[in-house]
Amino acid sequence: MGISCQRLIKSFGEPPTVIIKGIDLNIEDGDFVSISGRSGSGKSTLLYLLSTLDLPSSGSVMIDGQSPAELSVDALHQFRNESLGFVFQFHYLLPELTALENALLPARKNNNVDAKTHVNALFELFDIQTARDKLPSQLSGGEQQRVAIVRALSMKPRYLFADEPTGNLDSVNSKIVMDILKKANKEWGMTLILVTHEPDYAAMAEKEIFLKDGVIVNTAS
Ligand SMILES: Nc1ncnc2c1ncn2[C@@H]1O[C@H](COP(=O)(O)OP(=O)(O)OP(=O)(O)O)[C@@H](O)[C@H]1O
Numbered sequence: 001m002g003i004s005c006q007r008l009i010k011s012f013g014e015p016p017t018v019i020i021k022g023i024d025l026n027i028e029d030g031d032f033v034s035i036s037g038r039s040g041s042g043k044s045t046l047l048y049l050l051s052t053l054d055l056p057s058s059g060s061v062m063i064d065g066q067s068p069a070e071l072s073v074d075a076l077h078q079f080r081n082e083s084l085g086f087v088f089q090f091h092y093l094l095p096e097l098t099a100l101e102n103a104l105l106p107a108r109k110n111n112n113v114d115a116k117t118h119v120n121a122l123f124e125l126f127d128i129q130t131a132r133d134k135l136p137s138q139l140s141g142g143e144q145q146r147v148a149i150v151r152a153l154s155m156k157p158r159y160l161f162a163d164e165p166t167g168n169l170d171s172v173n174s175k176i177v178m179d180i181l182k183k184a185n186k187e188w189g190m191t192l193i194l195v196t197h198e199p200d201y202a203a204m205a206e207k208e209i210f211l212k213d214g215v216i217v218n219t220a221s
């Protein structure tokens, strides 16, 4: 059912500073959409609004046929756990858990006993089998980010939100991560919304959105 927003506005502070200034957008299921723009243009803010992590000041967001603003806290948590995956510039792996334990956290929260097979397959697919039983501190940055993506994919989310997932990686690891994200979109049908500074990665999307000062100045598809 996709994601759509209408007349989306987000402001912060008092007196309010308007950061997202009336955005209309339609994202279909299975789309790959990139969001680019200069630092401070509102990319992360828009991504958080589209992904239920933040609520608009006014205007509406619909994701999968429902409005996050109208869901109870419990329903929102469940929806996020079951249907949404998040990847950030920093991996936020828990330092005291092994890579495998980190990747299985969402499944454990959801009592999903089948996830282990899927997660193990993802470790192989991403070529990080040897990382499974290590702590995050024992892994390279690229390996850590791949573990974070396994965690994001562990519940087979239908929507994947990535905020500069390659921002801390060298070009080799960036390419690996982008190939994984593209594969999740193309082969598994996950809707992918990617914030990136890299024009080459933005261009991998079917639909490119350029933000300037909180408004969409250009789209390309
Ligand atoms: N919680 C907040 N409180 C106050 N201001 C905020 C908040 N979140 C974002 N802003 C402001 O909104 C503007 C846009 O921030 P945002 O993080 O969306 O930019 P961005 O395009 O993702 O930038 P970058 O490329 O540096 O990550 C910035 O001026 C920022 O200071």
Ligand SMILES: [Mg+2]
Pocket (backbone or CB within 6 Å): 043, 044, 045, 163
């Ligand atoms: Mg940002």
